[in-house]
Amino acid sequence: MRDITCPRCGNHISHTFKEVKKVIKCPHCNMELMIDGRSQRMLKYTRTLFVAIVVSILMIGMMNLGTVSSYVALIIVLSIMLALMNVYDRLCLIITDKIFHLRYVPFEKPDVKEAIKARKAKEKKKHGL
Numbered sequence: 001m002r003d004i005t006c007p008r009c010g011n012h013i014s015h016t017f018k019e020v021k022k023v024i025k026c027p028h029c030n031m032e033l034m035i036d037g038r039s040q041r042m043l044k045y046t047r048t049l050f051v052a053i054v055v056s057i058l059m060i061g062m063m064n065l066g067t068v069s070s071y072v073a074l075i076i077v078l079s080i081m082l083a084l085m086n087v088y089d090r091l092c093l094i095i096t097d098k099i100f101h102l103r104y105v106p107f108e109k110p111d112v113k114e115a116i117k118a119r120k121a122k123e124k125k126k127h128g129l
């Protein structure tokens with residue numbers, strides 16, 4: 001997997017397969033980075049595609065039911081899918097990264113934005129008086 005360059009300190013953030021996350025932290029300066037809007041959209045597509053594939057497999061399985069072995073096969077497939085649901089989020093993230101290459105941007109916490117807005121409003125008020 002590729003390395004990401006931290007926009008704040010310019011150091012490389014090595015990024016291994018196991019660590020594909022929506023939000024990562026620079027080990028050098030602790031800056032938080034998150035996937036950008038495009039990556040988020042791609043992640044949504046991957047998730048939709050993933051669900052579509054799972055549903056299609058189930059539909060095909062349902063159509064071929066009848067024999068004992070087909071029921072056994074369906075139960076096995078369902079078990080595998082249940083197990084996959086646990087890693088679904090990460091799996092989609094890894095697939096999205098493989099195909100579209102996730103891009104990271106500085107993470108902005110909503111409360112920080114709100115705080116800045118509140119401060120600006122306060123200053124405006126002060127100047128107005």
Ligand SMILES: [Zn+2]
Nearest residue numbers: 006009026029
């Ligand atoms: Zn950094």
